[in-house]
Amino acid sequence: MTSRDKHPMIRQRPLRLLLCLHDQAIVEAVCRSIDIVLPGTETIVAADQEMLARLSREAFDALLVSETVGPPSTLREHLVKVLSYHPGLFVVPLVAPDQPHQIHCVVDLDLPYFLTLPLDPLELNLILQRLQLKIDHLGPRQPHRSTPRNTRQIKGFIGSGPAMTRLFELIHRVAEDDFATVLILGESGTGKELVAKAIHGKSRRHAHNFVPVNCAAIPDDLLESELFGHLKGSFTGASHNKTGRIQYADQGTLFLDEIGDMKPALQAKLLRVLQEKEFEPVGSLKAVPVDTRIVAATHCDLEELVKKGAFREDLYYRLSVVPIQVPPLRDRLEDIPLLLDRFVEAFTTERSREKITFSPEAVTLLLKHEWRGNVRELENLVQHMAILHGGKTIRPQDLPEKFLRHYTPTADPDGMALDRHLFSDEVFLRERAELCAPMPVEERAISLEEGPVDFNDLINEFETELILTAMRFTSGNKKEAARLLCLKRTTLLEKIKKKGLEGRWT
Numbered sequence: 061m062t063s064r065d066k067h068p069m070i071r072q073r074p075l076r077l078l079l080c081l082h083d084q085a086i087v088e089a090v091c092r093s094i095d096i097v098l099p100g101t102e103t104i105v106a107a108d109q110e111m112l113a114r115l116s117r118e119a120f121d122a123l124l125v126s127e128t129v130g131p132p133s134t135l136r137e138h139l140v141k142v143l144s145y146h147p148g149l150f151v152v153p154l155v156a157p158d159q160p161h162q163i164h165c166v167v168d169l170d171l172p173y174f175l176t177l178p179l180d181p182l183e184l185n186l187i188l189q190r191l192q193l194k195i196d197h198l199g200p201r202q203p204h205r206s207t208p209r210n211t212r213q214i215k216g217f218i219g220s221g222p223a224m225t226r227l228f229e230l231i232h233r234v235a236e237d238d239f240a241t242v243l244i245l246g247e248s249g250t251g252k253e254l255v256a257k258a259i260h261g262k263s264r265r266h267a268h269n270f271v272p273v274n275c276a277a278i279p280d281d282l283l284e285s286e287l288f289g290h291l292k293g294s295f296t297g298a299s300h301n302k303t304g305r306i307q308y309a310d311q312g313t314l315f316l317d318e319i320g321d322m323k324p325a326l327q328a329k330l331l332r333v334l335q336e337k338e339f340e341p342v343g344s345l346k347a348v349p350v351d352t353r354i355v356a357a358t359h360c361d362l363e364e365l366v367k368k369g370a371f372r373e374d375l376y377y378r379l380s381v382v383p384i385q386v387p388p389l390r391d392r393l394e395d396i397p398l399l400l401d402r403f404v405e406a407f408t409t410e411r412s413r414e415k416i417t418f419s420p421e422a423v424t425l426l427l428k429h430e431w432r433g434n435v436r437e438l439e440n441l442v443q444h445m446a447i448l449h450g451g452k453t454i455r456p457q458d459l460p461e462k463f464l465r466h467y468t469p470t471a472d473p474d475g476m477a478l479d480r481h482l483f484s485d486e487v488f489l490r491e492r493a494e495l496c497a498p499m500p501v502e503e504r505a506i507s508l509e510e511g512p513v514d515f516n517d518l519i520n521e522f523e524t525e526l527i528l529t530a531m532r533f534t535s536g537n538k539k540e541a542a543r544l545l546c547l548k549r550t551t552l553l554e555k556i557k558k559k560g561l562e563g564r565w566t
């Protein structure tokens with residue numbers, strides 16, 4: 061009879077432990093003790109970069125963690141994140157007594173269990189026994205991640221770290237005050253439009269229209285009548301009265317994306333709407349009252365534009381009553397596993413495709429990427445992978461080249477070098493191109509020897525061909541075409557309209 065059989069209250073559920081330890085000798089010592097004290101335990105060893113990703117995706121009973129070779133703050137940073145995302149997890153840091161910052165970290169975070177280095181086998185065994193007891197009394201482990209503390213989550217909006225928690229809090233507060241103008245700042249693809257929609261959705265205006273206008277995608281001469289509307293005959297081509305988008309946003313929210321691209325004459329007219337709550341359609345002298353909340357967004361440095369005289373200072377101050385900064389994805393890498401889950405679920409369900417999963421090694425590489433295109437880049441990657449590898453687990457060698465800078469093929473048990481070419485970007489693009497016939501984007505040799513070329517004409521022509529290609533490829537599905545081109549749907553719609561391309565892809 062074993063010692064466990066003598067204690068009927070102790071169940072025999074095998075445990076799952078995550079070890080994030082930075083010395084192979086310590087890993088071996090811990091594994092030896094586990095084999096003796098907790099036989100049958102599943103032990104997973106992870107590098108510190110993949111620790112958070114694994115904890116988000118899989119269920120573990122405990123984490124044993126020691127400090128990386130990185131800066132001294134790493135252990136604390138990791139522990140703060142782990143404790144806030146997984147409050148029920150049994151966390152045991154391994155600390156060196158001659159490293160005061162490590163001891164402070166345990167004390168400050170009020171961690172009940174820790175081990176000191178060098179490891180004392182008796183101390184280790186004791187901790188492991190406590191772990192078994194605690195877990196058997198607490199019942200089954202929580203599947204996957206738990207909801208972060210103090211987060212007022214917003215449906216469909218992924219974000220778990222402190223910066224996103226603050227953002228959600230701000231969205232709720234701004235939504236309650238229904239008049240203040242909001243200026244959303246952040247790099248392209250960080251989710252500025254999602255923030256604007258969330259503010260609208262949480263405000264009392266939610267039953268009315270949310271009207272987005274991309275100021276960069278509409279030609280300057282059309283933007284005024286798009287926004288404010290016009291009277292029949294007010295200019296050549298104005299064959300009928302037109303209602304402006306601002307009117308559609310009455311009682312609702314007008315979202316002015318890329319506000320930094322708005323020309324000064326129009327800025328003055330917008331300022332009037334903000335100050336007087338009324339506007340005049342083009343060609344009319346009669347002011348129309350309007351009750352709309354204006355939410356603007358930009359990836360530009362508006363203060364810099366003000367200094368250069370390209371943006372009105374008074375409008376800048378009017379717009380930025382409440383500035384909201386959306387953090388870039390590289391500053392919130394902990395969200396990547398959650399975003400992956402969400403985008404896989406959304407894309408495969410919407411397109412009736414087989415699901416994909418990302419291997420821990422692939423996730424580790426994603427955590428090292430710079431994400432200049434932010435969340436939109438991640439969303440596009442998921443779609444790219446789901447098209448190519450539906451039903452499979454994505455391994456490092458399946459990822460596009462740009463993710464492999466930190467990858468060592470020798471560490472790849474499957475021999476990346478052998479099948480890398482099968483999954484490259486070029487193959488993906490070729491497959492996609494073959495499906496898309498006829499293919500209007502031709503190979504073109506541009507020679508400057510024959511004289512100057514018109515840069516704008518060429519770019520314009522290429523843009524047209526690119527849009528037509530995407531529209532043909534998606535059989536006229538604008539939403540899907542916008543995805544393939546990494547554009548917002550509204551931007552694509554504006555471009556199609558501006559260039560008169562409607563129907564030309566058939």
Ligand SMILES: Nc1ncnc2c1ncn2[C@@H]1O[C@H](COP(=O)(O)OP(=O)(O)OP(=O)(O)O)[C@@H](O)[C@H]1O
Nearest residue numbers: 216217218219247248249250251252253254435436
């Ligand atoms: N936190 C998030 N959770 C879930 N999806 C997100 C999140 N952030 C962004 N997305 C998705 O990423 C894509 C890009 O987001 P969005 O269009 O809001 O970015 P943006 O900052 O307005 O981009 P741009 O500056 O190019 O206009 C959208 O499909 C959006 O739904």
